[in-house]
Amino acid sequence: MPRYLFAPEPVAALPIAGTDALYPVRRIFCVGRNYAAHAAEMGNEVDREAPFYFTKSPQGLAPSGATLPYPPGTADLHHEVELVVALGRAAFRVALADAIGAVWGYGVGLDMTRRDLQGAAKDKRRPWDIGKDFEGSAVIGALREHEGRVLPGDAAIRLQVGGQPRQAAVLGDMVWSVPEIIAHLSTLYHLGPGDLIMTGTPAGVGAVVAGDRLAGSVDGLEPVALTIGAPD
Numbered sequence: 001m002p003r004y005l006f007a008p009e010p011v012a013a014l015p016i017a018g019t020d021a022l023y024p025v026r027r028i029f030c031v032g033r034n035y036a037a038h039a040a041e042m043g044n045e046v047d048r049e050a051p052f053y054f055t056k057s058p059q060g061l062a063p064s065g066a067t068l069p070y071p072p073g074t075a076d077l078h079h080e081v082e083l084v085v086a087l088g089r090a091a092f093r094v095a096l097a098d099a100i101g102a103v104w105g106y107g108v109g110l111d112m113t114r115r116d117l118q119g120a121a122k123d124k125r126r127p128w129d130i131g132k133d134f135e136g137s138a139v140i141g142a143l144r145e146h147e148g149r150v151l152p153g154d155a156a157i158r159l160q161v162g163g164q165p166r167q168a169a170v171l172g173d174m175v176w177s178v179p180e181i182i183a184h185l186s187t188l189y190h191l192g193p194g195d196l197i198m199t200g201t202p203a204g205v206g207a208v209v210a211g212d213r214l215a216g217s218v219d220g221l222e223p224v225a226l227t228i229g230a231p232d
Contacts, residue, residue, distance in 0.1 A: 064142065
């Protein structure tokens with residue numbers, strides 16, 4: 001066995017609804033501007049030529065129900081509720097008609113964003129990493145198996161903060177569907193089991209503060225919950 005200089009991090013994993021098994025997470029891909037109304041509220045237009053992406057590291061993963069400290073370096077932490085796709089099969093340059101076959105299941109996630117840092121990076125034409133990828137930036141609920149299935153377009157996606165509605169749409173509002181995202185992303189990466197895709201957020205994003213309780217949902221899936229704690 002190899003002798004590591006220090007103990008490696010445990011494998012990042014998510015619970016699976018109805019079982020004690022875990023889904024090991026390899027990579028987290030995120031789709032930007034996939035709801036036209038959200039793109040508009042951020043002063044952007046949707047790129048209808050192709051989806052675009054950013055990534056989060058598995059070290060940013062946090063479980064549903066966590067209380068996470070308000071992250072350092074920001075004064076403008078935003079919520080973004082999203083449908084999460086969990087892949088279960090290899091997909092490389094997969095045809096659109098076959099792309100849904102790579103899906104193992106789905107979950108609900110929160111793409112937490114240091115909006116002020118993201119905005120500053122955009123203004124200087126720099127990468128968004130520090131705005132999007134930090135500890136606790138990907139909060140994802142238990143996954144539910146729906147192998148090879150597309151979820152209904154009329155399934156509602158919602159977020160409440162402190163019991164008050166903030167975001168609401170249906171999955172059919174996505175500019176790029178799940179099969180279209182997988183087919184396109186598979187031209188850029190060798191996708192496979194353990195890969196998650198956060199599919200974008202609807203309009204209504206906004207700031208949260210210490211003490212806020214967030215509750216996100218997609219019809220038919222396990223909800224996601226998060227409490228914002230005091231800064232470290």
